[in-house]
Amino acid sequence: MTERTVLCVDTADDIETISAAVSGEESLTPVEATSVTQATETVESESVDCVVTEYDLEDGSGLEIVEALREEQPQTPVVLFTGARPGEIDTASFEEMVVEYLNRDLPDAADRLGFVVDDVITHSAQVGFLAPDDxxxxxxxxxxxxxxxxxxxxxxxxxxxxxxxxxxxxxxxxxxxxxxxxxxxxxxxxxxxxxxxxxxxxxxxxxxxxxxxxxxxxxxxxxxxxxxxxxxxxxxxxxxxxxxxxxxxxxxxxxxxxxxxxxxxxxxxxxxxxxxxxxxxxxxxxxxxxxxxxxxxx
Structure with a gap:
């Protein structure tokens, strides 16, 4: 089975929750970041198969990570694992990106996260490719x-x-x-x-x-x-x-x-x-x- 690298981004207090949920899937290997800066440096220097991120971070927002992905790895999907409501999120920033939303406040959210990540990676690989404007x-x-x-x-x-x-x-x-x-x-x-x-x-x-x-x-x-x-x-x-x-x-x-x-x-x-x-x-x-x-x- 091919190993899939997942960049997990959250505050220092909560990063372990995402990382543990991702590592629960046999094919997924988490890489941790606890700030927008650290996450951005990672996507600029390493290949990742998916990014799981909180929306509200101490030094910015998950949107900044999405923007970095669009420049560096535009086919990489994103899972927003956050308590922020969809109405609070600037979804226009996700144009041409594969983005999944999972409310972390749901009772079974952490248990479902690994499955969602694995599924969105598979879906992205099946349907995503770059095309010229014309x-x-x-x-x-x-x-x-x-x-x-x-x-x-x-x-x-x-x-x-x-x-x-x-x-x-x-x-x-x-x-x-x-x-x-x-x-x-x-x-x-x-x-x-x-x-x-x-x-x-x-x-x-x-x-x-x-x-x-x-x-x-x-x-x-x-x-x-x-x-x-x-x-x-x-x-x-x-x-x-x-x-x-x-x-x-x-x-x-x-x-x-x-x-x-x-x-x-x-x-x-x-x-x-x-x-x-x-x-x-x-x-x-x-x-x-x-x-x-x-x-x-x-």
Whole structure:
């Protein structure tokens, strides 16, 4: 069973109650903080799977911790374990965050806390992933490519073979990022068909303009606890955007290794050039397909 780290935040007098309730669940390991400052430092330096916090703290409010999470670990869920009433809480601050409320004054609140935390972590992992602000337009741009109708597999397989050889990488793949998953059009070095958006690193890479490199996922709080990545033996990652002429990012060309790895600026540029080539091949194939259909219609 995967161990899940839970940051427990409360006053010095009450922290033991939260910590004990969390540790009662076999899969949960509590890490304690007794102030907003200490909790904020923790989320900035360590990967956590959930935060359980009192709303009213001696040096501020649980909202400040939520704000720090939004910047550092936006997919991490929060459980407000507090006597403060919902009407007293600025719920607008929780926008785009998974937040559960549990009134600590209820008779069985402490007994239920561990279950609630475990459940909200599982729920967050199932439904949460980052998406660009123009996701609707991006998906419309992707839909303009009839990948199933074009004979592209062999061309892309040759390209991923070349990419893997050029970088001496364990795995090279070309993927298109659909609404809920990333489909791999070609993959050299592994037999991967797709990954869900919440599991693939490309969900994060596509939000970055330049080539994204993760030298070691174990050292990156966004991915350190991603069981799917560990099961695939993914340790290092580099990804470059496939961008349409209209500026929509529809896919990625990526490198995977099973050990930590760095990439210099020249190598990053090479990877981007390969991604641009993949996009050009996709555009050309779509143009040929459109021309063929026009001839048939005529």
């Amino acid at each position: 996701e609707g337009s991006r998906l419309e741009a992707l839909a303009e490519y009839d990948v199933d109708g074009m004979p592209i597999e062999e061309s892309f397989s040759r390209l991923t073979d070349l990419i893997a050889s050029h970088f001496d990488a364990a795995v090279a793949f070309i993927g298109l990022i659909e609404e809920e998953k990333e489909d791999f059009l070609a993959c050299t070095g592994a037999d991967w068909d797709s990954l869900t958006r919440e599991d693939t690193i490309c969900t994060h890479s596509m939000l970055q303009e330049d080539v994204m490199v993760v030298e070691d996922i174990n050292e990156d709080k966004r991915f350190a606890n991603n069981d799917k990545l560990h099961n695939l033996d993914i340790v290092s990652y580099a990804g470059a955007n496939m961008t349409t002429d209209d500026g929509q990012i529809i896919g990625q060309v990526c490198l995977i290794d099973h050990e930590p790895r760095q990439y210099d600026e020249s190598q990053k540029q090479d990877l981007q050039d390969f991604a641009d080539t993949a996009m050009e091949i996709l555009d050309l194939r779509q143009q040929l397909l459109d021309a063929k259909r026009t001839e048939v219609d005529a």
